[in-house]
Amino acid sequence: MKLNYLMPVRILMGENCLFAERQLLAQLGKKALIVTGSNSARICGAYNDAVKALEANGQLHVLYDKVMANPTDICVYEAGIKAKTEGCDFILGCGGGSPMDAxxxxxxxxxxxxxxxxxxGAAFDRALPLALIPTTAGTGSETTPYSILTDTTGSADKTPMKRSVNSPLLFPRFAFLDAGYTKRLNRNTTINTAIDxxxxxxxxxLCLRANYLSDMLAKDAITMIMDCMEDLLAFPAENPTAFPVKKREKLLLASSIAGMVIAQTGTALPHSMGYLPTINWGTxxxxxxxxxxxxxxxxxREKEQGSTDRRIPALAAALGMEPERFFDMLELLLEPREKAAxxxxxxxxxxxxxNAANTYIKPEQEDIARIFRESLG
Amino acid sequence: MKLNYLMPVRILMGENCLFAERQLLAQLGKKALIVTGSNSARICGAYNDAVKALEANGQLHVLYDKVMANPTDICVYEAGIKAKTEGCDFILGCGGGSPMDAxxxxxxxxxxxxxxxxxxGAAFDRALPLALIPTTAGTGSETTPYSILTDTTGSADKTPMKRSVNSPLLFPRFAFLDAGYTKRLNRNTTINTAIDxxxxxxxxxLCLRANYLSDMLAKDAITMIMDCMEDLLAFPAENPTAFPVKKREKLLLASSIAGMVIAQTGTALPHSMGYLPTINWGTxxxxxxxxxxxxxxxxxREKEQGSTDRRIPALAAALGMEPERFFDMLELLLEPREKAAxxxxxxxxxxxxxNAANTYIKPEQEDIARIFRESLG
Structure with missing residues (x-):
C-alpha cells in the first residue's frame, strides 16, 4: 500500500460560516484582493459576505472581478499585478472554479x-495566503493544489489550451463552504457542476496514482452524489430554490471531497478530452x-478484462448500480448531446x-479516436 | 451541515517510505532530536531507518530514548530541555502513541x-517542526493535534491523571507509515492497538462534535478494521509475522484515519473511563x-430510544453487524477481563x-457507575 497524501486546507462549512469564522480571515493579512467573476458571486451573496467579514475585521480590500469562464493567463496576470500594485497581502477567491483557479x-x-x-511549469517557493469561497458545487478547486487556466501563448500555433499550474502552495489556507451560495443555481449549472x-x-x-485513501474518498464522494441523483433528475427548473438544501449541502461537500481525491490522483483521460469541447464550443x-x-x-471495462487491475467492479459498487443504469441516468442529465463535425x-x-499517461489503462490514439466518435459522432 | 476540518499532515505510506522520502526530512532542519522509547523502535527497525535517512541527508541527530508508556510531564520536559540544550531544530518521534505524544x-x-x-491549557504560538513514525497501528497520534500525557503535578492530591495538550501546532509536518515496523508486534499489542x-x-x-465528514472517515476506518477482525481473532500467537502484511497495512492506515476522526470530534466517555485502569493497573x-x-x-442504544439523534444504527451499519455480534467478537479479543475491587x-x-460533555448523550454519574460496574464488576 503506497500513499502520498496532503490536503492541508482548513474546511469550514455551515450557514454563514464566512462571517461566523471571520477571525480566520483576520490571520491572513491586512488587505485582500477579492478575485471573482463579474456577476455570480454578487448575486449569490458570497461577495457581500466577504466584504462584510473583512470590514468587521478592519481589513482593507480591493476587487478584481474580471475573471471569465475558463480564465486565461492574461486575466490572471492582470489580477496578480493588481494585487502587487495595490499592496494586497492576501487573496480571497470567490465563485466557481474559474475565479478560484484565477x-x-x-x-x-x-x-x-x-x-x-x-x-x-514554473518553479516558485512562495505565494500570498489564500482563502476560497466556492459558489458552485463541482470544481473542488478549494481542496486541490491546481490552477487550471487557458494558455493563450504556450502552444506553437497559438490555439488556446487548458493547462495547469501545480504546487502545494496553491492549497488555500481556508475554504468556506456555505451551501446557501449555491441554492439559486439553475438546472444547467447545478447538473453540470455535479457531473464535474x-x-x-x-x-x-481510474488514475495510475489512485491509492487506498483516494479510492476511499472517491467512493464516499460518489455515494454522496449518487444519493442526489433522483433530485438532480427531477430538478425543479422553474424554481431552483425548491431543490432540497440538504442535497445542495451534500453536493457541495462531495465536490470538496472529490477535490481531495484528484489532489492525490490527478485526473484521467476524460478531463483531457473534455477541454476540447470547452475550448472550441464553450461547453x-x-x-x-x-x-x-x-x-x-x-x-x-472492455480493456481491463483479463487484467489483474480491474477497477470497474469497485466503481460500480460505489455507484450502487451496474454501469448501464448509471449511463442511462447520466444521459438524462446530458441530453441532448452536442455533435462534432x-x-x-x-x-x-x-x-x-x-492525461492518457495517468489513466490506469493507457489509451492508444485509436482508442481516443473511438471515444471521441462514440461520444460526439 | 457544519464542519471544521483540518488535517494538514502529509502522509507517506509504503515499504521503506522513510528512506525513500528522506528529502522531506531534509526540509525540517539541521539537527533532529529523535524521541523514542527504550526498545521497540530499535527492534522494529524504525530507529535505524531514521538514523540512516538523517545521515544520508547530512543531518545531525541526538537521541532521547527514555519515553515510558503513558509518558509523564517530567519525561517530556526532559526531552524538551534536551532539544534546547543540544540545539535541535526539529523533532522526530518514533514509536507507539507514547513516544509520538512525547x-x-x-x-x-x-x-x-x-x-x-x-x-x-498553556497558550503557545510556535513549536519545532515535527515528523512522526508510528510503529504500532492504534494511536493515530500522527494525524491528531493532541499530546496525551500523564500529569503528575496537576491534581490537588497528586494522583497522576491523563491530560492533553491540544494545538494545531502539534500536527506533525510528515507522518511516515511503514507497516514493516508493525509486522513483529505480538498478539496483545496488535489486538490492543487495533482496539484503540x-x-x-x-x-x-458518538461525539457531540461528530459531523458528516468525520462520520464518513469513521465508517471507513471501522470497515477497514472489521475487515481485519477474522485475522485478529485467529492471531498466530507463536509467530506474529504470519499475521498477513496486507492486514497490517490496513490496520496502520485505519489507525491514521481514525486519528483524522478524533482530530475533528475528540473522544467520548470510554476514553475518559479507560484512563483509570491504565493509570491504576497499567492496562x-x-x-x-x-x-x-x-x-x-x-x-x-437504550438511552437514544425515542430520541431524534439515534446513532447506533449507523454504527451497526459501519460495523457490518448487529452490536451483539460485535460485542461477542470484542469479548474474544479481550478475555479474560480484569475485575475491579x-x-x-x-x-x-x-x-x-x-469527555462526558462531549458524548452525544450526556451521562449522569449514575450512568458512569453502571458502565464501570457492568464492565469491571
Whole structure:
C-alpha cells in the first residue's frame, strides 16, 4: 500500500460560516484582493459576505472581478499585478472554479516574477495566503493544489489550451463552504457542476496514482452524489430554490471531497478530452467531461478484462448500480448531446492527451479516436 | 451541515517510505532530536531507518530514548530541555502513541517557556517542526493535534491523571507509515492497538462534535478494521509475522484515519473511563477503552430510544453487524477481563469524566457507575 497524501486546507462549512469564522480571515493579512467573476458571486451573496467579514475585521480590500469562464493567463496576470500594485497581502477567491483557479494563480503572480511563457511549469517557493469561497458545487478547486487556466501563448500555433499550474502552495489556507451560495443555481449549472464533481471522483479511481485513501474518498464522494441523483433528475427548473438544501449541502461537500481525491490522483483521460469541447464550443467543463463517461468507462471495462487491475467492479459498487443504469441516468442529465463535425472529430482524435499517461489503462490514439466518435459522432 | 476540518499532515505510506522520502526530512532542519522509547523502535527497525535517512541527508541527530508508556510531564520536559540544550531544530518521534505524544510535547517545550503547572491549557504560538513514525497501528497520534500525557503535578492530591495538550501546532509536518515496523508486534499489542483505533472511530461517531465528514472517515476506518477482525481473532500467537502484511497495512492506515476522526470530534466517555485502569493497573490504553465498549454502547442504544439523534444504527451499519455480534467478537479479543475491587468501582464512579460533555448523550454519574460496574464488576 503506497500513499502520498496532503490536503492541508482548513474546511469550514455551515450557514454563514464566512462571517461566523471571520477571525480566520483576520490571520491572513491586512488587505485582500477579492478575485471573482463579474456577476455570480454578487448575486449569490458570497461577495457581500466577504466584504462584510473583512470590514468587521478592519481589513482593507480591493476587487478584481474580471475573471471569465475558463480564465486565461492574461486575466490572471492582470489580477496578480493588481494585487502587487495595490499592496494586497492576501487573496480571497470567490465563485466557481474559474475565479478560484484565477485567485490561486494571482496569489503566485503577486509575489513572483514569472513570464507568461514560463507560467506553466514554473518553479516558485512562495505565494500570498489564500482563502476560497466556492459558489458552485463541482470544481473542488478549494481542496486541490491546481490552477487550471487557458494558455493563450504556450502552444506553437497559438490555439488556446487548458493547462495547469501545480504546487502545494496553491492549497488555500481556508475554504468556506456555505451551501446557501449555491441554492439559486439553475438546472444547467447545478447538473453540470455535479457531473464535474462526479467525474473527479470516478476518474480518480481510474488514475495510475489512485491509492487506498483516494479510492476511499472517491467512493464516499460518489455515494454522496449518487444519493442526489433522483433530485438532480427531477430538478425543479422553474424554481431552483425548491431543490432540497440538504442535497445542495451534500453536493457541495462531495465536490470538496472529490477535490481531495484528484489532489492525490490527478485526473484521467476524460478531463483531457473534455477541454476540447470547452475550448472550441464553450461547453461547461463538467458537462464536457460527462459527455465522454459512457464511452470511456465502457472502453475501460472492455480493456481491463483479463487484467489483474480491474477497477470497474469497485466503481460500480460505489455507484450502487451496474454501469448501464448509471449511463442511462447520466444521459438524462446530458441530453441532448452536442455533435462534432467530422473534421473536428478527426482533428481532435490526433491531438496528444496529457492525461492518457495517468489513466490506469493507457489509451492508444485509436482508442481516443473511438471515444471521441462514440461520444460526439 | 457544519464542519471544521483540518488535517494538514502529509502522509507517506509504503515499504521503506522513510528512506525513500528522506528529502522531506531534509526540509525540517539541521539537527533532529529523535524521541523514542527504550526498545521497540530499535527492534522494529524504525530507529535505524531514521538514523540512516538523517545521515544520508547530512543531518545531525541526538537521541532521547527514555519515553515510558503513558509518558509523564517530567519525561517530556526532559526531552524538551534536551532539544534546547543540544540545539535541535526539529523533532522526530518514533514509536507507539507514547513516544509520538512525547515528541509532540517536546516540540513545544523546546521553544516555549511553560511551567509544569501550566502545561495543560498553556497558550503557545510556535513549536519545532515535527515528523512522526508510528510503529504500532492504534494511536493515530500522527494525524491528531493532541499530546496525551500523564500529569503528575496537576491534581490537588497528586494522583497522576491523563491530560492533553491540544494545538494545531502539534500536527506533525510528515507522518511516515511503514507497516514493516508493525509486522513483529505480538498478539496483545496488535489486538490492543487495533482496539484503540477502533474505539477512536466508534467514539468519534458518538461525539457531540461528530459531523458528516468525520462520520464518513469513521465508517471507513471501522470497515477497514472489521475487515481485519477474522485475522485478529485467529492471531498466530507463536509467530506474529504470519499475521498477513496486507492486514497490517490496513490496520496502520485505519489507525491514521481514525486519528483524522478524533482530530475533528475528540473522544467520548470510554476514553475518559479507560484512563483509570491504565493509570491504576497499567492496562494498555486500547484495551482499557475496549473494556467499556459493550456496556457503553448498550447504554447509548437504550438511552437514544425515542430520541431524534439515534446513532447506533449507523454504527451497526459501519460495523457490518448487529452490536451483539460485535460485542461477542470484542469479548474474544479481550478475555479474560480484569475485575475491579468494590472500593475501586465506588471511587472511580464518583470521579468527573472530562469527555462526558462531549458524548452525544450526556451521562449522569449514575450512568458512569453502571458502565464501570457492568464492565469491571
Amino acid at each position: 485567485a490561486k494563480a494571482a496569489a503566485v503572480l503577486a509575489v513572483n516574477d514569472i513570464s507568461k511563457e514560463e507560467l506553466f 464533481a462526479l467525474t473527479h471522483a470516478v476518474e480518480g479511481m 461547461d467543463h463538467g458537462r464536457a467531461n460527462g459527455l465522454f463517461m459512457k464511452s470511456f468507462l465502457s472502453w475501460c 467530422e473534421t473536428e472529430l478527426q482533428a481532435w482524435s490526433k491531438l496528444p492527451m496529457k | 515528541a509532540k510535547a517536546a516540540a513545544v517545550l523546546a521553544v516555549n517557556d511553560i511551567s509544569k503547572e501550566e502545561l495543560f 483505533a477502533l474505539t477512536h472511530a466508534v467514539e468519534g461517531m 494498555d490504553h486500547g484495551r482499557a477503552n475496549g473494556l467499556f465498549m459493550k456496556s457503553f454502547l448498550s447504554w447509548c 468494590e472500593t475501586e468501582l465506588q471511587a472511580w464512579s464518583k470521579l468527573p469524566m472530562k
